[in-house]
Amino acid sequence: MSQTPDLRNAEANMQWGGRFAAGPSVVMQEINASIGFDKRMWRQDIRGSLAHAAMLAKLGILSPADEQDIRGGLEAIAADIAAGRFAFVDALEDIHMNIEARLTERIGEAGKRLHTGRSRNDQVATDFRLWVRDAIDGLDAQLADVMRALADRAARHAADPMPGFTHLQTAQPVTFGHHMLAYVEMLARDRGRLADCRRRLNECPLGSAALAGTSFPLDRDMTAHALGFDRPTANSLDAVSDRDFALEFLGAAAISAMHLSRLAEEIVIWCSAPYGFIRLSDAFTTGSSIMPQKRNPDAAELVRAKTGRINGALVGLLTVMKGLPLAYAKDMQEDKEPAFDAADAWALSLAAIAGMVRDMTPDTARMRELAGAGFATATDLADWLVRALKLPFRVAHHVTGRLVAKAEARGVDLSGLSLDEMRSEEAGITEAVFGVLTVEASVASRVSYGGTAPANVARQAARWQRELA
Numbered sequence: 001m002s003q004t005p006d007l008r009n010a011e012a013n014m015q016w017g018g019r020f021a022a023g024p025s026v027v028m029q030e031i032n033a034s035i036g037f038d039k040r041m042w043r044q045d046i047r048g049s050l051a052h053a054a055m056l057a058k059l060g061i062l063s064p065a066d067e068q069d070i071r072g073g074l075e076a077i078a079a080d081i082a083a084g085r086f087a088f089v090d091a092l093e094d095i096h097m098n099i100e101a102r103l104t105e106r107i108g109e110a111g112k113r114l115h116t117g118r119s120r121n122d123q124v125a126t127d128f129r130l131w132v133r134d135a136i137d138g139l140d141a142q143l144a145d146v147m148r149a150l151a152d153r154a155a156r157h158a159a160d161p162m163p164g165f166t167h168l169q170t171a172q173p174v175t176f177g178h179h180m181l182a183y184v185e186m187l188a189r190d191r192g193r194l195a196d197c198r199r200r201l202n203e204c205p206l207g208s209a210a211l212a213g214t215s216f217p218l219d220r221d222m223t224a225h226a227l228g229f230d231r232p233t234a235n236s237l238d239a240v241s242d243r244d245f246a247l248e249f250l251g252a253a254a255i256s257a258m259h260l261s262r263l264a265e266e267i268v269i270w271c272s273a274p275y276g277f278i279r280l281s282d283a284f285t286t287g288s289s290i291m292p293q294k295r296n297p298d299a300a301e302l303v304r305a306k307t308g309r310i311n312g313a314l315v316g317l318l319t320v321m322k323g324l325p326l327a328y329a330k331d332m333q334e335d336k337e338p339a340f341d342a343a344d345a346w347a348l349s350l351a352a353i354a355g356m357v358r359d360m361t362p363d364t365a366r367m368r369e370l371a372g373a374g375f376a377t378a379t380d381l382a383d384w385l386v387r388a389l390k391l392p393f394r395v396a397h398h399v400t401g402r403l404v405a406k407a408e409a410r411g412v413d414l415s416g417l418s419l420d421e422m423r424s425e426e427a428g429i430t431e432a433v434f435g436v437l438t439v440e441a442s443v444a445s446r447v448s449y450g451g452t453a454p455a456n457v458a459r460q461a462a463r464w465q466r467e468l469a
């Protein structure tokens, strides 16, 4: 036995149908209804209505008895929805009217007084801000968790060398810990973007009504503060018609997804056999239905791919908004699905990255081996020529280039050249040069602030671990 009337065949909408004689066509109803997705904002909608009713009662616009009935009714509806006992009705269009209709059905006359001094336009703008704000808080905690996983890895591998790349060509040795911390810095800025977005969105549209404000002497500060907003919005037209807060959220999502995608791409590269830098366990890989030896990094690939839908959400909503005259237009109903979808994809990507960073087993011997390949310490040799022999850097660069060519022709690395071979290119070179040609010496020498020297990396990793604890 349904507790909700079946309004699917109702002739005219019971909320706004006063001047309508007939109901909408099936197509009209289908294109108009948002309940299929905006029911996700039920908690925010009820929070907003509770705050609105309490404010109306304080001002004497609602009687204490009506407010009590409204509060009881909304709380019962919340319990029904949470328990999956609420029947959402398409004919009632959206979450706002589904809840209000059910409230009136439960408590009668008082339910019809709730919408005083309010429109669905300020209601939806408020609900959506609350939803995005809740999403921001959850995603911020997830970003911090990924950073913690990366900082822990960095602390463990502060001194383990790996090849550092530019153009994906071996450039100079770095440490695996340093590489992990690069992503910690990126994700810290992602959190900063979320914090900025949260600060700007945290104004309350409630009381802006349809577009012009209302003749009821509402206490907008009261509702703003009850809902955790810093203040009420200052212009009713702006409040009901902009969605820049959602766009900022999507912009932050797109940038962060780009960061996660780059790390995901590196995980894919690192697990491939020719690299063999890390191994992912069964928990984060899949097999092939034909090739029994395969261990595919599907989770990393999908994190890389989710970037596409998150970027799509941002561009989609920018496109919806760009030509709309003030104030509200129904186009704006298309704001929620991209935001919900991007938030879901972002959250799942963060969970997958956190899982993979904790799951991976780095092969430090393999990374060390490749860190020294490809004449990775050539810059160290050039720097030594500058320091020890006072050669101008450009001259040192040329001498080193000739020595690399010589070593390449002989099939050895730089430390495989004899002192005589070195001296044939630059007579001043001494035995001491061999001290700078090892991978360990190279990374240890990079002591400039922000550089890859193990002592630097250990200090930075510890700082992040402290900050994130």
Ligand code: ARG
Residues within 6 Å of the ligand: 034, 038, 093, 094, 120, 121, 124, 328, 330, 332, 333
């Ligand atoms: N479902 C609508 C939305 O998401 C709510 C606001 C409708 N307002 C209106 N005047 N029809 O935008």
